Amino acid sequence: MKPxxxxxxxxxxxIRKTAEFLKIITExxxxxxxxxxxxxxxxxxxxxQYLTLPQNLTSHHLKVLKDFNLIASRKAGLRVFYxxxxxxxxxxxxxxxxxxNLCGE
Amino acid sequence: MKPxxxxxxxxxxxIRKTAEFLKIITExxxxxxxxxxxxxxxxxxxxxQYLTLPQNLTSHHLKVLKDFNLIASRKAGLRVFYxxxxxxxxxxxxxxxxxxNLCGE
DNA sequence: GTAAAATATCAATATATATTGAATCAGTGA
DNA sequence: TCACTGATTCAATATATATTGATATTTTAC
Numbered sequence: 001m002k003p004x005x006x007x008x009x010x011x012x013x014x015i016r017k018t019a020e021f022l023k024i025i026t027e028x029x030x031x032x033x034x035x036x037x038x039x040x041x042x043x044x045x046x047x048x049q050y051l052t053l054p055q056n057l058t059s060h061h062l063k064v065l066k067d068f069n070l071i072a073s074r075k076a077g078l079r080v081f082y083x084x085x086x087x088x089x090x091x092x093x094x095x096x097x098x099x100x101n102l103c104g105e
Numbered sequence: 106m107k108p109x110x111x112x113x114x115x116x117x118x119x120i121r122k123t124a125e126f127l128k129i130i131t132e133x134x135x136x137x138x139x140x141x142x143x144x145x146x147x148x149x150x151x152x153x154q155y156l157t158l159p160q161n162l163t164s165h166h167l168k169v170l171k172d173f174n175l176i177a178s179r180k181a182g183l184r185v186f187y188x189x190x191x192x193x194x195x196x197x198x199x200x201x202x203x204x205x206n207l208c209g210e
Numbered sequence: 211g212t213a214a215a216a217t218a219t220c221a222a223t224a225t226a227t228a229t230t231g232a233a234t235c236a237g238t239g240a
Numbered sequence: 241t242c243a244c245t246g247a248t249t250c251a252a253t254a255t256a257t258a259t260t261g262a263t264a265t266t267t268t269a270c
Contacts, residue, residue: 003144003145003155005137015133022130034205035110039109040108043246050107056231056248057229059249078238099143132258149218160218161260161262164219165259167217168219183217183268
């Protein structure tokens with residue numbers, strides 16, 4: 001009587017996906033980026049200045065987030081504005097809660 | 106007009122805590138462990154067999170989870186039984202949702 | 211007391227990931 | 241065209257983390 005998450009194929013796929021998602025948001029700076037983007041759309045310049053991170057490092061973290069589809073970008077002249085991809089974020093967020101909140105209260 | 110999570114001290118402490126929590130549960134095997142422990146209390150033997158992990162690696166992951174207080178252990182003869190620490194898990198889970206679910210919808 | 215079973219620990223290694231610095235690219239305005 | 245600004249890319253390095261193998265610890269049964 002192996003537990004469901006070890007036997008059920010869909011369940012273990014979901015766990016893998018969730019773990020991938022977690023890997024993306026675990027990094028503190030990326031978590032912060034998600035957090036400040038929830039208030040408003042921002043360009044890279046704003047972001048690295050708010051977080052006091054090097055500009056290229058910020059760009060790198062943004063790329064990681066974008067590759068995972070958690071944020072979207074829009075070019076406006078010299079600037080690139082980033083915004084949260086709410087649908088995707090919520091989807092993963094729900095998936096995660098499925099595993100964490102099983103424990104009822 | 107820096108965003109709140111960059112200026113508000115409590116907020117940025119919470120982000121740090123959340124990131125630490127995420128580091129613990131990001132690892133796929135640990136996430137699985139949390140998952141199977143939600144169904145029932147289990148001993149190390151069960152766990153490593155279910156997950157087909159080496160025994161010592163399982164022990165190590167359990168220690169990481171326990172050091173973070175996400176699980177508790179109870180000795181019974183040769184065996185050590187592990188169980189979820191629901192209160193702590195829920196606390197962090199809520200903290201995380203505070204950052205992920207800000208995005209309404 | 212000795213052997214076996216379940217678990218934990220430790221040092222060594224492998225692997226992944228973040229960070230840095232330099233170089234590059236793409237728009238903008240003189 | 242040229243210089244400037246904002247952003248990205250790339251290679252090199254640093255750092256953290258998972259994994260492995262060997263060893264130790266604890267409890268039980270003989």
